[in-house]
Structures are given as C-alpha cells and as structure tokens.
Amino acid sequence: MKADGFGKVFLFAVTFFAAAVVVAGIMLIRSPGEMKLVKLDARRVNDLRQLSRMINAHHKDGGVLPASLAELSTAGRPRALLTDPVTGEAYAYQVASPLSYKLCAVFALSDHDEDPSELYGYSVGAPTDWRHDAGPYCYELTVKNRDAE
Incomplete structure (x- = not known):
C-alpha cells in the first residue's frame, strides 16, 4: 500500500513538473x-x-x-x-x-x-x-x- 501511494505522488510530481515546463516554454517563446x-x-x-x-x-x-x-x-x-x-x-x-x-x-x-x-x-x-x-x-x-x- 505504501508503494502504491508513493507511485501516485511520484506520478503527480512528474506530471506537475512536465506541465510547468510546457507553460514556461510557451511563455518564453514569442508568437x-x-x-x-x-x-x-x-x-x-x-x-x-x-x-x-x-x-x-x-x-x-x-x-x-x-x-x-x-x-x-x-x-x-x-x-x-x-x-x-x-x-x-x-x-x-x-x-x-x-x-x-x-x-x-x-x-x-x-x-x-x-x-x-x-x-x-x-x-x-x-x-x-x-x-x-x-x-x-x-x-x-x-x-x-x-x-x-
């Protein structure tokens, strides 16, 4: 059960990081x-x-x-x-x-x-x-x- 909870937290952290990178990239790239x-x-x-x-x-x-x-x-x-x-x-x-x-x-x-x-x-x-x-x-x-x- 602990491993499953860790996996969810890890997945959430990776997803959040990826989304932050995408948003930062969009903000840095000029239209x-x-x-x-x-x-x-x-x-x-x-x-x-x-x-x-x-x-x-x-x-x-x-x-x-x-x-x-x-x-x-x-x-x-x-x-x-x-x-x-x-x-x-x-x-x-x-x-x-x-x-x-x-x-x-x-x-x-x-x-x-x-x-x-x-x-x-x-x-x-x-x-x-x-x-x-x-x-x-x-x-x-x-x-x-x-x-x-």
Missing part, C-alpha cells in the same frame, strides 16, 4: 506576430545606425551636420533608409548643437531586457547603446571621428 514586431524594430535600429554613419560621414566631409535627412538622400544615398518600414513616415532628425543631434523612431516593443548582440549585432560595450523603449524614442548622438556603432 509569430511578436517576432515580426521584433524584426521591424531591429530594422528601425539598423536604419538609424546607418543614418548615424551617414551623418558622421557628412560631417567629416563638410564640417557641418546636415540640416535635414533629405540632404543625405540627395547625396546619392538610399531613400528607403530615411523612412519607417511600416508607416513610411520619415525618421525624425534634429540638430542639437554643432556636434550633436537626435535620431528618433517609433518602436513597437521595448528591448531593454534583450541582448543587443543577438538583435543588432553589437555588444553592450559598443560606443552607442541602441536599446530603446516602446513608442517614440530618440537617441542623442554626437559626431564621432569614426563611424558610429
């Missing part, structure tokens, strides 16, 4: 819709990183920040890079000082709990931290002598 949002946010970050490089190059070549992002597109650079991949709205850009500027986008999700090397291909120690909150978010950037990362 296809959320993965799409993650990829779109990664695209926005990559666009802004490229724009930052282009702004740095413009400053290096001309000694001044561009007055608008449109100046970058007229210099033979890709126009698609200037707009959000979903809304088609232009990314926001504002000159803050002769050496600093803001680049802004609207993000679907916050990525502060994510590893930037997995999402964007850079480590936390990179010169610019491209992590962001959900919603409108601006990066305050400074012209560098080399390309921004």
Whole structure:
C-alpha cells in the first residue's frame, strides 16, 4: 500500500513538473506576430545606425551636420533608409548643437531586457547603446571621428 501511494505522488510530481515546463516554454517563446514586431524594430535600429554613419560621414566631409535627412538622400544615398518600414513616415532628425543631434523612431516593443548582440549585432560595450523603449524614442548622438556603432 505504501508503494502504491508513493507511485501516485511520484506520478503527480512528474506530471506537475512536465506541465510547468510546457507553460514556461510557451511563455518564453514569442508568437509569430511578436517576432515580426521584433524584426521591424531591429530594422528601425539598423536604419538609424546607418543614418548615424551617414551623418558622421557628412560631417567629416563638410564640417557641418546636415540640416535635414533629405540632404543625405540627395547625396546619392538610399531613400528607403530615411523612412519607417511600416508607416513610411520619415525618421525624425534634429540638430542639437554643432556636434550633436537626435535620431528618433517609433518602436513597437521595448528591448531593454534583450541582448543587443543577438538583435543588432553589437555588444553592450559598443560606443552607442541602441536599446530603446516602446513608442517614440530618440537617441542623442554626437559626431564621432569614426563611424558610429
């Protein structure tokens, strides 16, 4: 009788553990819709990183920040890079000082709990931290002598 009771307790414990593992797995795995949002946010970050490089190059070549992002597109650079991949709205850009500027986008999700090397291909120690909150978010950037990362 004792062995039978132990078997029931053991079976219950194993069943509970298996159910907990399944629930934890479901909670950790992102839905296809959320993965799409993650990829779109990664695209926005990559666009802004490229724009930052282009702004740095413009400053290096001309000694001044561009007055608008449109100046970058007229210099033979890709126009698609200037707009959000979903809304088609232009990314926001504002000159803050002769050496600093803001680049802004609207993000679907916050990525502060994510590893930037997995999402964007850079480590936390990179010169610019491209992590962001959900919603409108601006990066305050400074012209560098080399390309921004």
